[in-house]
Amino acid sequence: MKPWNKERAEEIIQAHRNAEGAALPILHGLQAEFGFISEEAVVMIADALNLTRAEMHGIVTFYHDFRRAPPGRHVLKLCRAEACQAMGGDALAARVRERLRLGWSETTDDRSVTLEPVYCLGLCACAPAAMLDGRPVGRLDRERLDALLDGVQP
Amino acid sequence: MTARVFIPRDSGSLAVGADEVAVALASAARKRNTPVEIVRTGSRGLYWLEPMLEVATPKGRIAYGPVAPRDVEALFDAGILGGGAHALRLGPPEEIPFLKRQTRLTFARCGIVDPLSVSDYRAHGGWRGLERAMRFEPAAIVEEVVQSGLRGRGGGGFPTGIKWRTVRDAESAQKYVVCNADEGDSGTFADRMIMEGDPFVLVEGMAIAGLATGATKGFIYIRSEYPHAVATMAAAIEAARREGWLGKRIADSSCDFDIELRIGAGAYVCGEETSMLESMEGKRGVVRAKPPLPAHHGLFGKPTVVNNVLSLASVPTILSEGAKFYRDFGMGRSRGTMPIQLAGNVKRGGLFETAFGVTLGELVDDIAGGTASGRPVRAVQVGGPLGAYFPRTLFDTPFDYEAFAARDGLIGHGGIVIFDDTVDMARQARFAMEFCAVESCGKCTPCRIGATRGVEVIDRIRRGVEREANLALVEDLCNTMKFGSLCALGGFTPYPVMSAIRHFPEDFGASPRLAAAE
Ligand SMILES: Cc1cc2nc3c(=O)[nH]c(=O)nc-3n(C[C@H](O)[C@H](O)[C@H](O)COP(=O)(O)O)c2cc1C
Numbered sequence: 227m228k229p230w231n232k233e234r235a236e237e238i239i240q241a242h243r244n245a246e247g248a249a250l251p252i253l254h255g256l257q258a259e260f261g262f263i264s265e266e267a268v269v270m271i272a273d274a275l276n277l278t279r280a281e282m283h284g285i286v287t288f289y290h291d292f293r294r295a296p297p298g299r300h301v302l303k304l305c306r307a308e309a310c311q312a313m314g315g316d317a318l319a320a321r322v323r324e325r326l327r328l329g330w331s332e333t334t335d336d337r338s339v340t341l342e343p344v345y346c347l348g349l350c351a352c353a354p355a356a357m358l359d360g361r362p363v364g365r366l367d368r369e370r371l372d373a374l375l376d377g378v379q380p
Numbered sequence: 381m382t383a384r385v386f387i388p389r390d391s392g393s394l395a396v397g398a399d400e401v402a403v404a405l406a407s408a409a410r411k412r413n414t415p416v417e418i419v420r421t422g423s424r425g426l427y428w429l430e431p432m433l434e435v436a437t438p439k440g441r442i443a444y445g446p447v448a449p450r451d452v453e454a455l456f457d458a459g460i461l462g463g464g465a466h467a468l469r470l471g472p473p474e475e476i477p478f479l480k481r482q483t484r485l486t487f488a489r490c491g492i493v494d495p496l497s498v499s500d501y502r503a504h505g506g507w508r509g510l511e512r513a514m515r516f517e518p519a520a521i522v523e524e525v526v527q528s529g530l531r532g533r534g535g536g537g538f539p540t541g542i543k544w545r546t547v548r549d550a551e552s553a554q555k556y557v558v559c560n561a562d563e564g565d566s567g568t569f570a571d572r573m574i575m576e577g578d579p580f581v582l583v584e585g586m587a588i589a590g591l592a593t594g595a596t597k598g599f600i601y602i603r604s605e606y607p608h609a610v611a612t613m614a615a616a617i618e619a620a621r622r623e624g625w626l627g628k629r630i631a632d633s634s635c636d637f638d639i640e641l642r643i644g645a646g647a648y649v650c651g652e653e654t655s656m657l658e659s660m661e662g663k664r665g666v667v668r669a670k671p672p673l674p675a676h677h678g679l680f681g682k683p684t685v686v687n688n689v690l691s692l693a694s695v696p697t698i699l700s701e702g703a704k705f706y707r708d709f710g711m712g713r714s715r716g717t718m719p720i721q722l723a724g725n726v727k728r729g730g731l732f733e734t735a736f737g738v739t740l741g742e743l744v745d746d747i748a749g750g751t752a753s754g755r756p757v758r759a760v761q762v763g764g765p766l767g768a769y770f771p772r773t774l775f776d777t778p779f780d781y782e783a784f785a786a787r788d789g790l791i792g793h794g795g796i797v798i799f800d801d802t803v804d805m806a807r808q809a810r811f812a813m814e815f816c817a818v819e820s821c822g823k824c825t826p827c828r829i830g831a832t833r834g835v836e837v838i839d840r841i842r843r844g845v846e847r848e849a850n851l852a853l854v855e856d857l858c859n860t861m862k863f864g865s866l867c868a869l870g871g872f873t874p875y876p877v878m879s880a881i882r883h884f885p886e887d888f889g890a891s892p893r894l895a896a897a898e
Pocket residue numbers: 531532533534535536537538540560561562563564565648649650651652653654686687688689691692867868869
């Protein structure tokens with residue numbers, strides 16, 4: 227993830243602005259680059275797409291994916307949906323939150339990791355499941371989970 | 381001769397270590413100076429055996445699994461490349477009972493071919509449906525799909541051919557085919573497996589839909605939770621373009637058809653077709669009132685076919701083998717095969733494609749083998765977060781759209797989530813309401829406010845506060861949601877909630893004796 231850079235943001239917006247239905251491609255592009263959608267970015271996209279700032283704000287906040295603050299160095303998405311619940315997902319989630327002392331969508335003070343909820347990763351036959359920095363992890367149990375957490379927060 | 385070993389690379393297999401196994405295999409082969417070609421495939425869908433690798437032998441493939449990296453040395457010593465004996469040897473994959481009992485039409489190639497090899501696809505029967513479709517008048521393609529009896533696999537079960545006919549009959553210079561790959565239902569992963577394991581079948585199905593309806597442009601809306609599916613699909617579209625199966629004058633015909641990807645952003649409701657269209661237009665994913673139907677007034681106001689991945693991926697078989705071949709599978713008004721997904725607390729979890737008509741009990745007890753925990757199965761949720769919870773007493777229900785509807789349930793996208801006897805059904809009912817509240821698009825009050833109220837009331841029941849009155853309140857609330865919601869998010873959340881209350885009253889504070897009488 228790179229630090230905020232207005233010129234780079236403008237490039238990303240320009241690259242997508244002519245796509246049909248450009249808002250989501252732009253938002254994904256910006257989040258991939260900077261890790262979140264800053265207020266400044268919201269204004270820039272609104273200008274580029276001829277929308278009011280309020281409209282653009284409404285779009286960004288509608289979608290769970292778009293972060294309004296920078297994430298930690300690692301992002302752990304833990305599945306909270308039914309198939310993972312059936313395999314003890316709730317207890318694992320409680321353990322992660324306790325160990326990291328985090329609520330959902332929060333980042334540790336040392337900025338090492340952000341914990342996000344996700345509702346199904348399509349790994350439901352290998353539950354409980356998670357995704358760490360885009361890498362899928364299945365058949366989680368206490369040991370595997372601890373090993374994951376040791377890797378992101380030594 | 382270089383030995384060939386097939387190792388899956390779909391995200392389900394990666395999640396349990398397929399890459400690590402591939403690395404260990406390559407290094408063991410190097411150490412022994414044995415040339416090995418490792419082919420990465422999709423998954424066969426026998427997930428309890430993943431990572432499962434297959435070795436090509438003169439007598440066909442031999443499978444081994446589940447393989448851990450530390451097993452690889454021993455496997456080599458056992459002569460795995462010749463199909464040698466080992467505790468992890470499973471024999472020919474087609475003979476594994478879970479696979480042998482299936483009828484794989486839509487998933488015929490998944491787990492067998494290199495997903496990005498156009499020639500592999502062709503060698504395994506690909507492109508034949510499109511080639512046959514090209515010899516038909518568009519109306520005849522539509523008729524073939526109508527006659528096949530194919531119904532939407534995304535949940536609604538609407539006849540696919542009828543939808544195509546509506547779009548075909550609509551007058552417009554521009555029409556679209558939109559593939560719904562939002563697959564938000566917990567317990568489902570069949571769309572993901574197709575996109576990661578046999579993406580060309582979706583390309584082919586969409587191209588046929590384009591020919592049939594006169595649409596020249598397709599979009600696939602893939603959920604952002606599926607980055608691997610996005611990557612494979614993007615590469616497949618590139619490859620298909622290179623080989624002339626997409627773009628201008630596809631396959632030397634006079635027709636144009638091309639596909640673009642759009643990525644979702646974590647909103648479950650965007651799986652609802654009109655919410656998805658709004659999202660693709662760059663707006664908030666607020667559900668549209670129907671009519672107008674997307675078939676008349678869809679993406680950017682143009683006539684649009686919206687179909688699930690599995691619906692579209694079933695079309696090439698229908699065109700290549702004929703409507704009758706497909707229609708001859710199934711029961712009642714549910715024709716053909718359904719890729720069923722067995723998930724949750726399950727001993728043999730994975731993809732089971734079979735003709736409609738198999739009972740829930742056969743699926744759960746026989747095929748899936750019950751729970752992973754070894755404890756008794758207490759409840760199964762069928763059809764995702766909007767689907768009902770079924771108790772064992774309803775396990776005689778056949779897998780069929782109408783049979784499930786008759787029991788206040790739905791088959792949805794074909795996901796079955798198994799729970800053992802430690803499940804707290806009041807907690808599951810609460811989750812259903814909570815999920816609805818979190819994911820509501822906000823357009824209707826019964827869904828937006830009702831679901832939040834539902835969570836509060838169920839919390840009171842769980843604390844034992846005025847149980848009878850609060851149960852009556854939940855039922856009222858469910859009725860309001862059912863009849864006052866614009867889409868199935870608010871409208872069907874009552875299914876999991878009321879089925880939990882009805883079939884498992886003891887979890888809501890009823891005494892066991894009362895529960896039996898109720
Ligand atoms: C809340 C909600 C979520 C839905 N999610 C999906 C989905 O993820 N995938 C899908 O194909 N259909 C989903 N649907 C059904 C679609 O609205 C639509 O019926 C379907 O895409 C039509 O394709 P089909 O006829 O091939 O099934 C959903 C419906 C609702 C109400």
